[in-house]
Amino acid sequence: MAAPAAPAAPRAVRNVVFVDGVRTPFGKAGPKGMYAETRADDLVVKVIRELLRRHPELPAERVDEVAVAATTQIGDQGLTIGRTAAILAGLPKSVPGYAIDRMCAGAMTAVTTSASGIAFGAYDVVIAGGVEHMGRHPMGEGVDPNPRFLADKLVDPSALVMGQTAENLHDRFPHLTKERADAYAVASQAKYAAALKAGKISADLVPVATRSAEHGWGLATADEPPRPGTTMEALAGLKTSFRPHGRVTAGNSAGLNDGATAALLADEETAAELGLPVGMRLVGYSFAGVDPEVMGVGPVPATEKALRRAGLTIDDIGLFEINEAFAVQVLAFLDHFGIADDDPRVNPWGGAIACGHPLASSGVRLMTQLSRHFAERPDVRYGITTMCIGIGMGGTVIWENPHWNGGDK
Ligand SMILES: CC(C)(COP(=O)(O)OP(=O)(O)OC[C@H]1O[C@@H](n2cnc3c(N)ncnc32)[C@H](O)[C@@H]1OP(=O)(O)O)[C@@H](O)C(=O)NCCC(=O)NCCS
Numbered sequence: 497m498a499a500p501a502a503p504a505a506p507r508a509v510r511n512v513v514f515v516d517g518v519r520t521p522f523g524k525a526g527p528k529g530m531y532a533e534t535r536a537d538d539l540v541v542k543v544i545r546e547l548l549r550r551h552p553e554l555p556a557e558r559v560d561e562v563a564v565a566a567t568t569q570i571g572d573q574g575l576t577i578g579r580t581a582a583i584l585a586g587l588p589k590s591v592p593g594y595a596i597d598r599m600c601a602g603a604m605t606a607v608t609t610s611a612s613g614i615a616f617g618a619y620d621v622v623i624a625g626g627v628e629h630m631g632r633h634p635m636g637e638g639v640d641p642n643p644r645f646l647a648d649k650l651v652d653p654s655a656l657v658m659g660q661t662a663e664n665l666h667d668r669f670p671h672l673t674k675e676r677a678d679a680y681a682v683a684s685q686a687k688y689a690a691a692l693k694a695g696k697i698s699a700d701l702v703p704v705a706t707r708s709a710e711h712g713w714g715l716a717t718a719d720e721p722p723r724p725g726t727t728m729e730a731l732a733g734l735k736t737s738f739r740p741h742g743r744v745t746a747g748n749s750a751g752l753n754d755g756a757t758a759a760l761l762a763d764e765e766t767a768a769e770l771g772l773p774v775g776m777r778l779v780g781y782s783f784a785g786v787d788p789e790v791m792g793v794g795p796v797p798a799t800e801k802a803l804r805r806a807g808l809t810i811d812d813i814g815l816f817e818i819n820e821a822f823a824v825q826v827l828a829f830l831d832h833f834g835i836a837d838d839d840p841r842v843n844p845w846g847g848a849i850a851c852g853h854p855l856a857s858s859g860v861r862l863m864t865q866l867s868r869h870f871a872e873r874p875d876v877r878y879g880i881t882t883m884c885i886g887i888g889m890g891g892t893v894i895w896e897n898p899h900w901n902g903g904d905k
Contacts, residue, residue, distance in 0.1 A: 511764035512611040514776040514895065517864030518546045521701050521716045522755035522852035525631035530716045531754040534706050535572040536629035537581050539756035540564055543625055544585035546702035547760050553771045554760070556586075560619035562593030563610045564758075565602025565626035565856040568633035569595055577627065578606075597856070599886040600821065601783070602626040603757055604859025608781045608893060611761050615778075620766040625758030626856035635752070635855075651888075655788035658886060659738035659749065662822035665792045666743045669828055674743035677823035678731040680837055681748040681849045684820060688846025689724040696845050700864050721751050721852040748823040750853035757860035775867030779878065779894040780806040786888045792825030794890025795882040796832045802880070802892040813841070813894075814876030815869050817862040819883035820847035829882070844869060859883060863893070870897040877903075 520539050523531040531539065548556060564578035578593030598605040603626030610622040636656070645651050654660035666672060691697050698718065706714040726747065736742035737749070762772055782801035786794050795818060803809060810833045818826050820843065830837060845865060848858060862881040870879065877900040882892040 507617070509615045510617060512614045512778040513762055513764050513767050513774045513898070514778065514863055514867055515760040515762050515767060515772045516547060516550060516775055517757065517759035517860050517867065518543050518550070518700055518702050519757040519857065519861050519864065520704050520755050521719050522753045522854055523716065523720045525629070525752040525754050527631070529631050529754060530706050530714065530720055531629065532631055533708055534704065536566070536627050536632060536756070537572045537577060537584060539629065539704065539754070540577060540581035540625065540627045540758070541585045542702050542704050543756050543758035544581060544587070544623055547623060547758055551760065551772060554621065557588045557590060558621050558770065559587060559591045559623055561610055561613065561622040562587065562591060563596055563606035563622060563624045564593065565596045565598070565606045567597055567599050567602060567628055567855045568637050569597060570638055571632065573627060573629065573633055598889070598891070600819065600853070600855050601859055601883050601885045601889070601891040602856025604881065604883060604891045604893060607759060607761065607859065607863065611778050614761060614763050621760065621762045623758055623760060625756065625860050626858070627756035628854035628856045629754045630752045630854060631754050652789035655791070655888065657738065658791070658821065659744050661789055661791045662744045662749065662824050663739045663742045664790050665824045665828055668790060669831065672824050672827045672831065676827055676837060677743060677748040678728055680823040680827060681731060682726050682728055683838060684843065684846045684849040685723055685726040686846070687844065688722055688850035691845035692722070696868065697851070700868065719851045721753060722850045744822060744824065748849065750821050750848040753852035753854040755852065755854035755857050757857040757864070759860045759863060774898045776863070776870055776895040777898055779896050781891070781893040783889055783891045786890065788888030791886055791888045792822060792884045793828050794884040794888065795829045795892060796890065798890035798892040799829070799880060799882055802894050806894050808878060808894065812878050813880050815844070815866060815873065815879035816842045817866045817879065817881045818843060818847065819853065819858050819862060820849040821853060821884055823849060825884050859891070863895070866895060870895070870899055873897070874899045874901040875903040876900065
């Protein structure tokens with residue numbers, strides 16, 4: 497038998513950089529939301545086109561892959577959305593694309609998967625992002641969970657309702673009280689409002705033309721969900737949405753939202769060749785599973801695994817962008833690592849409780865935000881983006897600041 501062919505060239509893992517990221521303004525899902533009559537795939541087209549517009553140094557034919565995530569992959573989020581959105585965005589038809597799903601961590605997985613392709617040498621430049629139009633595609637649309645999940649007691653019945661998993665976290669960690677969750681939410685709204693005022697948020701938004709049969713044409717230029725001026729008193733009076741006398745409310749959860757994100761990633765040498773800026777360097781990533789009924793703790797083992805594999809500790813991390821699906825889930829993460837609820841390293845410009853969480857799009861919002869922080873914080877060397885994921889998972893990506901000045905962290 498012939499010996500297997502030797503590889504054409506020795507393999508070497510290549511460095512991957514996050515060049516840039518953009519997003520649409522996030523909307524409130526539902527008939528009154530600003531994207532009620534806007535297609536999900538058109539939101540993706542906007543973010544792809546914006547990346548190309550911001551980077552004329554990148555010839556479109558040098559994009560090797562377009563990976564776009566969506567949780568509900570039907571209708572205007574179906575049909576292999578990475579491929580269809582790439583064609584609609586005017587990329588050359590020689591540029592392939594695909595769709596990806598890991599629920600809330602869809603865009604995060606689009607990044608880690610396509611970045612791994614760059615590291616392996618299969619691609620030089622990719623576009624990775626995500627979309628969720630929760631108005632056109634409500635959570636759970638068309639799903640058909642296998643009855644064995646419950647019949648065989650594989651998961652608790654609450655596992656499929658994210659808000660109930662957040663209540664379960666409050667049960668598991670009684671010291672993470674509703675008051676702490678509400679205080680965290682108030683702070684998220686306040687930090688977001690301050691960042692917006694300081695011009696930090698709008699820089700990454702691509703305006704989207706909207707239409708409404710009732711109101712005519714419009715232009716979405718700002719996030720719709722934020723509630724500036726939110727107070728503890730107002731939150732204390734809200735009903736608990738997922739359990740009578742529970743702790744999880746519309747005020748301390750992310751809402752139901754519409755939006756899209758996209759990022760440009762490249763092999764570091766290709767970025768230098770093309771003159772693409774380097775926003776962040778990928779250090780490593782991990783995903784981990786937990787009991788689905790407490791999916792909110794997912795970021796804990798995912799972060800421990802990612803840190804261990806990277807040879808770092810939590811003390812090496814100078815900035816955290818953690819998705820705020822629910823305040824209690826962020827608190828569970830902070831509590832585990834001994835980080836204060838109001839630590840300034842955590843979501844310095846607010847989070848999803850304020851700006852919204854269109855499921856599969858959010859991972860790239862976290863990354864885009866972290867790369868903006870890095871540019872302003874040369875004293876910080878490492879940051880992480882992390883999020884909890886439905887059906888009991890967490891995902892964490894560790895990034896290095898290319899602007900690091902050799903200081904402490
Ligand atoms: C929590 C949830 C059920 C609330 O849905 P909703 O009831 O439609 O939310 P609304 O925006 O209508 O808010 C409910 C009420 O709270 C009020 N409210 C919301 N946020 C508030 C704030 N920050 N301050 C004061 N009031 C607030 C609203 O004004 C509204 O009041 P009203 O009933 O008098 O009109 C929904 O947002 C949800 O399911 N979130 C979780 C999404 C999710 O699971 N994502 C995946 C994560 S893994």
